[in-house]
Amino acid sequence: MIDGVVADPANWPATIIFASRTFDGRSYHCTGTIVGPRVVLTAAHCLKSTASVTIGGRNYRLDCTPHEKFVPVESGPPSAWYFDWALCSSKLEFQVPFYEVARASEDYWQAYRTAVTQVKILGFGCTNNGRASNLLSIGDSVITEHPVPTDTSREEVSTLMRVTAGATSCKGDSGGALYHIDRRNGRRAIVATVAAGPENNSYTFAPSTWTHWFQGFATQWTGRRGNEYKICGVHSDVHERCRLAPEL
Structure with a gap:
């Protein structure tokens, strides 16, 4: 992380x-x-x-x-x-x-799809010095791009969230979850999983679990x-x- x-x-x-x-x-x-x-x-x-x-x-x-x-x-x-x-x-x-919880309900997704920007990201990846780590890390991140609205009739598909601010992933964090915390009750649900990012770790691609x-x-x-x-x-x-x- x-x-x-x-x-x-x-x-x-x-x-x-x-x-x-x-x-x-x-x-x-x-x-x-x-x-x-x-x-x-x-x-x-x-x-x-x-x-x-x-x-x-x-x-x-x-x-x-x-x-x-x-x-x-x-x-x-x-x-x-x-x-x-x-x-x-x-x-x-x-x-x-x-x-x-791997995926929130559909009505929850419709209400929060564009409102969710603050997420927490977790993983057992390398740290700022580039060294491998077996410690679990957590960071606050900001989603700057959301998935394309769900529509099975469209050829264009994007399931990805892009995280470009706050904590980003490093090698070993792949597969780790991004969570949205519901401010109303403190409950959490996974919104995406870490896929990849560039060598300079400036952002993270994360396919969203809140898609069909x-x-x-x-x-x-x-x-x-x-x-x-x-x-x-x-x-x-x-x-x-x-x-x-x-x-x-």
Whole structure:
């Protein structure tokens, strides 16, 4: 995290280091978020060969699926990151105090789509000195570009939010969540996940989970796996731990 501060893990137990290994044996990490009893949300470009997370000393193997429209690229135009989401399933239920809400309701989105500018961004990425970090960082950021309004009849599509002020992402923050905090009640919901940014870390691209593209992806993903893989905020009555995140 560039211009972030160390976060208190007790406030964010569902934010995890997403460890992966390439086919040639090299290891690396991104950031992921537990958004259901057996579901992790991260970035599609973080997927290589195998993936796992370790929570409380227990290792969970993950089966991950990228959005079908995601095209893996090392660098490219903003459109390369429009569908940079992945959902991962675990056969074991995650033992954390609560799960994060991956998507607010449609009426909430319609009310806040253009009003949401202040967000918090989390990740286990490098810091201002460029060094890798295993510490969770948090920062206040400002959204300066919003997704194109949802319309399935249009050829033009943009799911991206662009964050150009405040804290921005660094390597290792990929897949981390951007949160909107509701000033009315202090509750929070994920509005996007970190995809990419330039080498100088001057901004962050983040595909929004508040779009029909993510909603459709998440609904179909769960439909292929069963009700035990429902997602907080996408499906109703998932689990009581979907509603226990502390107010900020």
